[in-house]
Amino acid sequence: MKSLVHLIKCIVHMDSPSSQVSEGELEMLLKYSRNADVICEIGCYEGKTSVALARNTAGAVYSVDPFVEGRLGISYGEWIARLHRKRSDTKNLFFLKGFSRDVAPTFQLPIDFLFIDADHSYAAVKTDWNSWRPKLVEEGIIALHDSKIAPNSPIPLGTMRFYAEDIPTLSDVTELNSVDSLTIFQVGRTAGCVGDSG
Ligand SMILES: C[S@@+](CC[C@H](N)C(=O)[O-])C[C@H]1O[C@@H](n2cnc3c(N)ncnc32)[C@H](O)[C@@H]1O
Numbered sequence: 001m002k003s004l005v006h007l008i009k010c011i012v013h014m015d016s017p018s019s020q021v022s023e024g025e026l027e028m029l030l031k032y033s034r035n036a037d038v039i040c041e042i043g044c045y046e047g048k049t050s051v052a053l054a055r056n057t058a059g060a061v062y063s064v065d066p067f068v069e070g071r072l073g074i075s076y077g078e079w080i081a082r083l084h085r086k087r088s089d090t091k092n093l094f095f096l097k098g099f100s101r102d103v104a105p106t107f108q109l110p111i112d113f114l115f116i117d118a119d120h121s122y123a124a125v126k127t128d129w130n131s132w133r134p135k136l137v138e139e140g141i142i143a144l145h146d147s148k149i150a151p152n153s154p155i156p157l158g159t160m161r162f163y164a165e166d167i168p169t170l171s172d173v174t175e176l177n178s179v180d181s182l183t184i185f186q187v188g189r190t191a192g193c194v195g196d197s198g
Contacts (some may be wrong), residue, residue: 003076010080017046017084021117021145022152025182029115030056031140032177032184036112040064040135041147042128043102043118047081047093054085054093059112064103065094100124104131111135117145122158128164130193141176142185153181166194 009015021029026049033039037059040157044050044065054061067078078080078095085093096103100118112138118130136142146153147163166175172188 003070004072004074004107005162006151007074007076007079010083014122017048017051017080020152021182022047022150022180024051025145025152025180028179029053029143032182033057033113035117036093036141037057038062038109038111039113039115040107040111040132041117042132043114043116044081044095046077047084047095049115049117050081050095051088051090051117052095053083054090057092059092061093062096062107062109062134063093064098064100064118066099067095068095079186085188100128101131104135106161107132109135111117111138112137113141113143114181115143115145118158120146120159122161125159125162126194129162129166132189136187138187138189142173142187144183144185146181147183148178148181149182152179162194190195 010025033053034056036057039053039061041063042048044063050061050063067075069075114132118128133140146157146159148160149191174186175183179183
């Protein structure tokens, strides 16, 4: 019900798309993605960050989300994201509907900037990393949301475990910057995947 009310309020301009991305995080995402030709966001939600990324670049933004439908058979998030894209007159934002693991094998473009912000369980973020990391160009950028406890991410999550335990084992990954719960990495030449344990 809350989601339906939010959708209706968005339609009549009484609400706007929600996001847990803080202002500082958005600023950092925009800074590191500005010159990217191909940007992928894993986890679109209501499209707030997707549209901001698209408006900030001459490249193309692909945002992946299953847009799971609610009880009325409607994905409120998808409707809000599509409405937001239309109203912002954004032509370079493409929604890829599906789970990350299913969409990844179908995505063939070399990625300059990858934003991982979908299922925050440890196993899922590891799958996202391993599915999408090989598609990055050399010296491509990966932004990982909810990688650290922060005011906008106060509860321990699998993404934080992945950041603390797995990222340090990847010799081709360099941490470039961080703000709130967001960390920015640059990746090197090798495929940099992590093992299945855990
Ligand atoms: C935290 S929200 C994303 C927020 C968005 N990146 C933003 O900046 O506003 C997480 C989203 O991930 C989506 N999601 C969950 N599991 C997913 C998966 N396996 N693949 C892709 N998206 C997934 C959810 O439907 C949800 O919309």
